[in-house]
Amino acid sequence: MLSYIMKRILSAIPVLLVVSIVIFLIIHITPGNPASVILGEEATPEQIAELEESLGLNLPIHQQYFSWIAGVFQGDLGTSYFMKAPVTESIANSIVPTISLAIFAQIIALLIAIPIGVLAANKRGSFADSSMMVFALLGMSIPSFLLALLLVLLFGVQLGWLPVAGFRPLSEGLLIHLQYLILPAISLGAIQAALIARMTRSSILEVLNMNYIKSARAKGVKNFSLILKHAFRNALLPILTVVGQTFGTLITGAVVVETVFNIPGIGQLVINSIERRDFAVIQGVVLFITVLYIFLNLIIDILYGMIDPRVRLDRK
Amino acid sequence: MKLKRSFLALFLFAALAFLFAACDGGEETDADGSGESEGTEGSQTGGTLNIALNAQPPTLDPVVTTSTASRDTARMMFESLLVLNSEYEPTPLLAEEVENDNNQNFTFHLREGIMFHNGEEMTAEDVVASMNRWKENENQASEIIGDNEFEEVDEYTVSLELDEPSSLIMGIMAIAGQFGAIMPKDIAENAGPDGVTEYVGTGPYEFVEWAQDNYIHFQRFEDYQPLDEEPDGLAGARTAPVDEIYFYIAPDSSTRLAGIQSGEYDLAYQLPFDSYQQLMETDLKVEPSLAGDMILQYNSADGLFSDPKMRQAVNAALNIDEILQASLVDPEIYTMGANLMEDENVQWATDAGEEYYNQNDEELARQLLDEAGYDGEEVKIVTTRDYQHYYDSSVVIQEQLENLGMNVSLEVYDWPSLTDLVQDESAWHMRVNGYTFRPNPTQVLYLQPTTAGVGQDDRADELMDSIAEADTEEEARASWEEMQEYVWSEYLPGTKLGRYSHLYVMADYVDGFVYSNGGIFWNISVNK
Numbered sequence: 076m077l078s079y080i081m082k083r084i085l086s087a088i089p090v091l092l093v094v095s096i097v098i099f100l101i102i103h104i105t106p107g108n109p110a111s112v113i114l115g116e117e118a119t120p121e122q123i124a125e126l127e128e129s130l131g132l133n134l135p136i137h138q139q140y141f142s143w144i145a146g147v148f149q150g151d152l153g154t155s156y157f158m159k160a161p162v163t164e165s166i167a168n169s170i171v172p173t174i175s176l177a178i179f180a181q182i183i184a185l186l187i188a189i190p191i192g193v194l195a196a197n198k199r200g201s202f203a204d205s206s207m208m209v210f211a212l213l214g215m216s217i218p219s220f221l222l223a224l225l226l227v228l229l230f231g232v233q234l235g236w237l238p239v240a241g242f243r244p245l246s247e248g249l250l251i252h253l254q255y256l257i258l259p260a261i262s263l264g265a266i267q268a269a270l271i272a273r274m275t276r277s278s279i280l281e282v283l284n285m286n287y288i289k290s291a292r293a294k295g296v297k298n299f300s301l302i303l304k305h306a307f308r309n310a311l312l313p314i315l316t317v318v319g320q321t322f323g324t325l326i327t328g329a330v331v332v333e334t335v336f337n338i339p340g341i342g343q344l345v346i347n348s349i350e351r352r353d354f355a356v357i358q359g360v361v362l363f364i365t366v367l368y369i370f371l372n373l374i375i376d377i378l379y380g381m382i383d384p385r386v387r388l389d390r391k
Numbered sequence: 392m393k394l395k396r397s398f399l400a401l402f403l404f405a406a407l408a409f410l411f412a413a414c415d416g417g418e419e420t421d422a423d424g425s426g427e428s429e430g431t432e433g434s435q436t437g438g439t440l441n442i443a444l445n446a447q448p449p450t451l452d453p454v455v456t457t458s459t460a461s462r463d464t465a466r467m468m469f470e471s472l473l474v475l476n477s478e479y480e481p482t483p484l485l486a487e488e489v490e491n492d493n494n495q496n497f498t499f500h501l502r503e504g505i506m507f508h509n510g511e512e513m514t515a516e517d518v519v520a521s522m523n524r525w526k527e528n529e530n531q532a533s534e535i536i537g538d539n540e541f542e543e544v545d546e547y548t549v550s551l552e553l554d555e556p557s558s559l560i561m562g563i564m565a566i567a568g569q570f571g572a573i574m575p576k577d578i579a580e581n582a583g584p585d586g587v588t589e590y591v592g593t594g595p596y597e598f599v600e601w602a603q604d605n606y607i608h609f610q611r612f613e614d615y616q617p618l619d620e621e622p623d624g625l626a627g628a629r630t631a632p633v634d635e636i637y638f639y640i641a642p643d644s645s646t647r648l649a650g651i652q653s654g655e656y657d658l659a660y661q662l663p664f665d666s667y668q669q670l671m672e673t674d675l676k677v678e679p680s681l682a683g684d685m686i687l688q689y690n691s692a693d694g695l696f697s698d699p700k701m702r703q704a705v706n707a708a709l710n711i712d713e714i715l716q717a718s719l720v721d722p723e724i725y726t727m728g729a730n731l732m733e734d735e736n737v738q739w740a741t742d743a744g745e746e747y748y749n750q751n752d753e754e755l756a757r758q759l760l761d762e763a764g765y766d767g768e769e770v771k772i773v774t775t776r777d778y779q780h781y782y783d784s785s786v787v788i789q790e791q792l793e794n795l796g797m798n799v800s801l802e803v804y805d806w807p808s809l810t811d812l813v814q815d816e817s818a819w820h821m822r823v824n825g826y827t828f829r830p831n832p833t834q835v836l837y838l839q840p841t842t843a844g845v846g847q848d849d850r851a852d853e854l855m856d857s858i859a860e861a862d863t864e865e866e867a868r869a870s871w872e873e874m875q876e877y878v879w880s881e882y883l884p885g886t887k888l889g890r891y892s893h894l895y896v897m898a899d900y901v902d903g904f905v906y907s908n909g910g911i912f913w914n915i916s917v918n919k
Binding site (some may be wrong): 105106107108111112113114118119120122125126129130157158159160165168169224227228231232235238239240241242334335336337339343344347350351352 | 443447449450455456457458528530583584585588602603604605639640641642643645646649650652653654655656777804805806807808810811812814841
């Protein structure tokens with residue numbers, strides 16, 4: 076097990092190095108200068124040059140890269156040019172709203188999708204089934220920004236029921252935390268809900284055609300009990316696979332929704348940093364997300380091996 | 392296998408979320424506003440004012456940046472010796488009185504008993520350290536003051552001696568943008584090139600917290616000593632009626648719009664021009680505030696447009712009514728005219744050269760193009776959609792010039808790329824850009840050869856020098872009238888298209904908003 080973990084960690088290093096070089100080059104080749112953004116348009120070329128020097132932006136690009144990557148190996152992702160705060164601190168502050176939003180979006184998606192999928196399967200071929208699947212298709216087709224704007228107009232501006240912008244941390248109370256998350260979570264979770272609803276329907280239909288279900292039905296088991304106790308539990312496997320596989324995309328895919336709802340999460344941090352040409356933050360966030368994915372996959376593989384004894388991680 | 396991986400992934404994310412959420416607690420700082428409704432002038436209404444700001448300031452130190460977001464937030468807590476009143480006249484704020492000896496020797500008598508937010512009293516040594524730091528950072532101050540320095544005369548008196556008289560220096564010291572923020576001596580002296588990080592001023596509100604990309608929080612400074620004068624622009628009494636002010640950073644204009652309509656914010660910055668009519672039909676208060684000039688800037692430093700005839704030809708051809716209707720949408724929120732300084736600026740406002748504004752004369756334009764020897768060369772307009780009115784204006788200008796037979800292309804960039812690109816004077820010919828009002832003409836950026844794309848012109852230099860070196864205000868004004876006439880008739884580093892407003896919108900219970908070189912929030916009350 077230990078040698079497997081070591082191998083996985085070592086194999087991640089070249090991936091991270093390649094990612095770091097690519098992102099560093101892309102960012103530095105892009106036109107735009109953080110010093111100009113910080114000083115404002117009325118700054119003189121001399122002032123810009125002076126700030127570039129103090130930020131180390133006038134150094135040759137390879138020197139800037141090595142200086143940055145040396146810091147990364149010591150756990151220092153650098154300092155934001157614009158915010159003057161350590162990049163790790165910016166990431167730590169921004170990841171909280173993003174993860175809260177992703178979890179809430181996932182919960183909403185499940186609450187909508189599972190009942191719809193089960194009902195559609197149960198009423199297969201009926202008007203209700205078609206309606207629900209059209210609804211699911213709509214959910215998959217409608218862009219999240221459009222849905223977000225429509226929700227804002229209806230529930231925020233017209234009805235005034237829910238806040239339309241901002242984020243309140245859990246420390247201010249669960250209710251207010253959720254109030255601010257409802258609309259963005261629905262916008263973000265709609266595509267998920269549509270996907271899960273379709274998967275639930277087809278998965279339950281598949282199970283319903285199996286012999287043990289037919290046998291249970293012949294024995295007089297009631298429909299409600301048949302669906303929930305016998306069919307749904309076995310149909311759950313592919314549904315949960317979809318849920319798990321797409322959850323990561325909720326975190327990285329929240330950029331648009333965070334912008335519309337002004338949520339200070341990772342997506343907003345990246346967008347703002349690109350607009351400010353805050354190279355340190357952009358490369359830090361990209362590297363962080365890469366590490367997060369690699370790390371989680373590694374943990375999952377390790378735990379998987381521990382839970383399922385048939386999997387032998389050391390072999391092969 | 393996939394199932395279990397998914398379960399585990401979900402579990403790990405959930406665990407992470409709770410971990411982060413737990414770490415997040417306690418970050419919020421409680422302001423000590425306490426809802427107390429008595430105090431300064433008996434005008435405090437209490438409550439909180441939530442403002443949707445359009446951009447995060449790069450710093451809250453106004454001395455090192457010209458960013459308007461920094462200006463508007465920093466001046467809640469920092470003050471300067473002099474400020475501009477509504478007619479752009481330098482007026483004492485932290486100075487009690489200024490003795491001006493022939494525009495060359497200045498003595499500033501400071502107000503006594505002015506407290507910093509850290510509880511210490513402001514004295515001459517703080518002012519000297521702050522002002523000497525400011526003059527190193529502000530270009531024009533640095534040029535005029537040179538190696539001279541502000542000096543302490545006694546505990547409440549500061550002096551400044553110039554080598555030559557300058558009729559401009561008082562106005563520059565009162566500048567609203569990159570202003571001379573007075574802060575404690577040790578903070579000013581230890582400031583780095585990218586500004587201070589400890590925000591201690593003398594203003595009516597004190598700094599509480601800055602949650603990056605989220606909000607900036609101020610609370611009333613209870614020991615603030617307001618002037619006993621009526622508010623007038625940036626001058627006069629600052630009363631701090633509300634307990635707390637939050638500037639929420641909301642860069643997306645549709646978010647600010649929805650936020651003010653739904654009551655999430657009490658006041659919103661710079662809403663889109665095309666929302667004006669829609670907003671006028673609501674209960675919200677809409678305050679279009681003239682904020683600056685939209686200029687078609689020519690690259691007079693290099694290429695085709697270094698020939699003044701080319702610039703004059705384009706200027707002659709433009710139908711400015713059409714351009715402004717397409718970009719600034721509603722005549723209620725823009726104005727037209729040749730005056731290059733703010734209309735209320737009594738010292739400098741003039742209509743000299745107005746016959747050259749909005750000529751819309753194709754025949755003259757063709758004649759000037761012939762004289763310039765234009766032969767269908769490509770003319771490149773560079774623009775951005777980050778400021779929609781720049782883009783919309785550019786599209787109309789392109790069409791008008793193509794109708795004239797010119798070969799015009801439009802290149803669109805994001806804002807940071809564009810600001811970088813225009814530094815390369817071989818890469819563009821024209822661009823539309825906004826310039827905020829400046830207190831005196833020598834600070835107008837598109838007239839300065841230090842600005843990218845502005846070519847050297849001996850006559851313009853001479854006239855600008857005579858403004859800067861004038862002994863009296865009258866002499867300076869006469870030179871400026873001559874300069875503005877020359878700008879319109881021959882020099883034309885840019886064509887002023889029109890004067891644009893920023894749309895400030897607030898709830899009907901918000902009173903006391905004033906716009907003067909940016910929004911002023913210290914006299915706003917919330918009367919819910």
